[in-house]
Amino acid sequence: MGTIWYGGFVRPLTDKEAAANAVFTENGTIIAVGEEKKIRELHKDKIEKEVDLNGHTMYPGFTDSHLHMIGHGEKLLKLDVSEITSLKDLKKILKEKAAATPAGEWVMAEGFNENLYENHTVPDREFLDTVTSEHPVMLTRVCRHAMVTNSKGLSLAGITKAASDPDGGRIERFSNGEPTGYLHDQAQEFLKKVLPPIDKSYVKRALEVSLEDLYRSGFTGGHTEDLFYYNEPQETLDVFNEVISGSKKFRANLLVHHEAADTVLTQKHTNPFVEPGSVKIFLDGALGGRTALLSEPYNDDPSTKGVAIHSQEELSAIVSAARKFDMPVAIHTIGDAALERAVTALEAHPVPDGKRDRLIHLQVTRPELRARLQKLPVVLDIQPRFVASDFPWVVERLGKERLRDCFAWKTLLKEGLMCAGGSDAPIEPIHPLLGIHAAVTRRKPEEAHEGYQPEEKLSLFEALQLFTAGSAKAVSREHDLGLIAPGYKADFTILEKDLFALAPDEWLNVKVTKTVVDETVMYELK
Structure with a gap:
């Protein structure tokens, strides 16, 4: 027995023109998508529950591909x-x-x-x-x-x-x-080392508060990195399993810091909503503090090229160790010199069959490195909101000549590279519509110019894909997550209006009316 979702507009995102007005789900899985009348006729003996969308628009469940819950x-x-x-x-x-x-x-x-x-x-x-x-x-x-x-x-x-x-x-x-x-x-x-100790109750409270905010923001899942910062990794893992359980459903894919891998990856995981994803490696810092690792000196401080957290040899050893767990890796790489080290390590130590590595942030690239990436099973985990936050000051850091290969989201897609979209919260605001807005406009909401590097703007369809199908590809789940189609999980983000019918600045006033995970309403606007 299942549920019919009707009375609104459905954007399956299977292609940019796809539309429907009803969905039938059963046991957490989408069974049919299409016209309400036809679905009612085909499944009349199985419809046990009805959910009226009240004229609102259903999208595949939004998933943040990189955050710290x-x-x-x-x-x-x-x-x-x-x-x-x-x-x-x-x-x-x-x-x-x-x-x-x-x-x-x-x-x-x-x-x-x-x-x-x-x-x-x-x-x-x-x-x-x-x-x-x-x-x-x-x-x-x-x-x-x-x-x-x-x-x-x-x-x-x-x-x-x-x-x-x-x-x-x-x-x-x-x-x-x-x-x-x-x-x-x-x-x-x-x-x-000298900060006050953090106890388990504080960590649990922080995760509970975060989860409720994620629901309000329309997220049905997130790829999150938290297991190395709050006492022992096992304790933090226990908190995830305690908070996301029973009636609290959320698809948490855990990025496991490489120093926590021995603890986390040697045990059995039974929670279907909390699963280990990739081994996380930090390779460099950030452009703001001039610690992102560049191949040439910073434009506004020629004395430095940034900070390398691992040498090439150290990085290769960590990637090799991850492969012994049959795991992909997720490498924080912002500067182009860091990217070169990451690509070299991935080439030397191929990812297990059926899985994909990911590179996180990827703000400074070079054409020859992108060409090497095209030959790898890798997803580029980008944060569109960084464009709104880092411009115009990032021009001082990198200089105009180098900038053409930076924050180049459209170029990455045009070159056939798979991309996922995240916020990097708490670094950036969690709200997905802010990230989508930044991907499409390349500016802050309050600004009125044509956008920074306007040639790199994404279409709305491409931006939405980052937070849906793209995030699914990052965890090799594009067969059952990221679209509204038969056989896919019944995860939905329901907005009060259709974004395709609005101007970009209007998106930011659109409210989330329901967040649905596994056919279960986890948040409803009152």
Whole structure:
């Protein structure tokens, strides 16, 4: 016995013209898609439940191909400064937080972005010392590849003038050699070791808050990387299995940090909604902090080409180890030099049959590297919203000449490369319509220009595919996820209006009215 979904418009996304007005599902699977009258006639003896779409539009369930679910929950629970646009306002909100925090306890905030401040000034230890001298401060950069602390935090972490940069990290310093409090990539570990311990109840609360927000945003699934940051990987895995169970359905595909692989991948996984996906490897940093690994120096700082978290030999060894688990890998690669190392490793250690590797972010490419990628079973996991967030300041980092091969989403698709779409939340806002808007317009919603690199704009159909069929391909599930078609899972994102009938800026006002996972309504707009 099954359910008929009727009374609205259905966008199966099997092709850009496909449309229907009813769907019949049974036991979590789509049985028929088409005209309501015909479906009722064919399945009249099996229709047990009816769901009226009330004139709204059904899409395949949106899946975020790259996010950090617990990190997103933390952002919702913590002080979020990602929208602050001046140092004056940043100081004000941090002072208020400090005033409400007992002396000696940490003041922590998420998401500073110096590119929004006057003169692109990083709020270093001297700035944070004017906020408070009674509390250690930890302020995470929006990319999460850097953080800054005050003098008290540096003292607790033992970071002095004599401290050496760790492999894969950098301690920023004043001209006299003293640390500025700004820590990049692996250097953050010095500070993390002295932060307050995080208990399981906090992690569970963060995941619960994140999940509810994902439902509200229309997501039926997500490929998430969280298993190496909150105590033991097993404890975090247990939290996922506790939260996503019973009546809480969500297709969580877990990216497993390579240092957690031995723990996570040697056990049996029985939760059908929580499954290990790929072995995650960080290869470089981010463009904002000039730690993405480039083949040529940064345009606005010729002294650096970025930071390599792993050598070619180390990377190859990690990929080889993943293959022993019969697993694909997911490699964070932003700079073109990092991409070259990743491609070389994937060529040397082929992915197991029937699976695909993925490269995450891929913001700086070169034509010869894209040609090599075309020969590999790999999905490019892109974040369209990065265009809206990183321009125009990224032009300073890379220079105009190099920019033509950067953030080149249309070029990737034209060259036949498979792409999936994610937010990288909490780095960027979780909402899929913001990502779709950025893919199509190449600008911020409040801007009115033709878009940054307008030749790289995607069509609405292509943008929607990133978050549906593209995400399915990233986990080799295009046979049963990402479309509304017979035999596919009954996962739906239902919007109050049809995006194809609206202008791009109108999309951002469209509400999610239902989120359906496995034929079960997980969220309904009241």
